[in-house]
Amino acid sequence: MTLLESPRAFMPLHPQGNALASQSAQRSLPTLFAAGAEIYAQGETCNCLYRVEFGAVRIYRLLADGRRQISAFHLAGETFGFEAGDTHHFFAEAIVATGIRVLRTAPGAADLLPMALKSLVRAQEHLLVLGRQNALERVSAFLADMAERQGGLRQVELPMSRNDIADYLGLTIETVSRIFTRLKQEGVIRLPSLRRVEIVKLQVLHDLLA
């Protein structure tokens, strides 16, 4: 039911485009992707990792009927693109204008494993949210997580749309919207703008995480 927002992903702004593998220098300028641009697709061969310099990325899979599950968001400073085998099992798209640095993967690098394990723990914790928490708890967990990843400030930027949030939390956009409204009415959050949340009662959010 949930469709991609862009019928066709935009082309990357940077001339190198999708031919990321052709980049050679590790310290080159980051490649710039426009909002909605595809970074890699399911089925593509993969031999690189990607580091977000600025912006945000969504990792997702699709079912045949268009249902989408976003398995992770990646913000500035985070590394993604881990795969078992030599092809990508997921799609990666820039959510907003995003700078990506390609890391040519030395397969034996010692620091790869810790990053992969961090992704694993993240995914496993998200399983708990999707499997056993209701809509209110899911949105609370999401907001608390976003706040923590942005340094624990009260003001949180949400680069992604309600649609993205819904597909990440296994809900519909309507339900996400209703929960936002409810949290606002109860004074837990404020919504200065659509993509900005101010967390007023952080403790309430954490209490909801049981």
Place this chain on the structure above:
Amino acid sequence: MTLLESPRAFMPLHPQGNALASQSAQRSLPTLFAAGAEIYAQGETCNCLYRVEFGAVRIYRLLADGRRQISAFHLAGETFGFEAGDTHHFFAEAIVATGIRVLRTAPGAADLLPMALKSLVRAQEHLLVLGRQNALERVSAFLADMAERQGGLRQVELPMSRNDIADYLGLTIETVSRIFTRLKQEGVIRLPSLRRVEIVKLQVLHDLLA
């Protein structure tokens, strides 16, 4: 709502017991755990990996109110215990009488990363099931997965209880039971015994995975 099946996990049968870290030889006999015995607990320090020689293991987390999410089952031949940091974030328990071989982890070992990545892909694919599939699709995905991991035979052993299956699929035992009954009535599966499933129409299961 979902409680642990054993009010208190049994003690391991093998004298080494939980002091797994004291084992030295890589090629030692596997440690035997009785059904329900704890292999490690959330919060324990970890420096080993574990390989299932025979039997089956569940990996799970608990919410404060007792809700449980099983993030993975591990069958004979599979390796588990990957963690970011030095403490376990999950519980691991033997489901039935299970032999476990402890692998002392050489942190730089080249073959660790592929196994960790396999766990990561498994977790991410399970996110799709929990986030975007209904009860019928979840049970079908589970049965197809179990069949594939047991060599693709028609006869599938289910070492885990309905309770475990429910907590893995984010459902209740009642719903799991109803779906089993429904698949049976539609001739997709047969249930020779409680813990044994014969898959009659494998294609139907796969069609349900969209």
Place this chain on the structure above:
DNA sequence: CGGGAGATTGAGCCCCGTCAAAAACAGTGG
């Protein structure tokens, strides 16, 4: 100011959870 995508709100319904009872199963001991 108008147009369009995204977000919010409302009404109704359905899948699945909850609660309860019956049935099947697994031990245990006689």
Place this chain on the structure above:
DNA sequence: CCACTGTTTTTGACGGGGCTCAATCTCCCG
């Protein structure tokens, strides 16, 4: 082999949380 007991599974009735469908509103950006 069977009676007895506790656990697991199945089945039923019912209610509610979240989905569906549809209308309205808000925010951008020309």
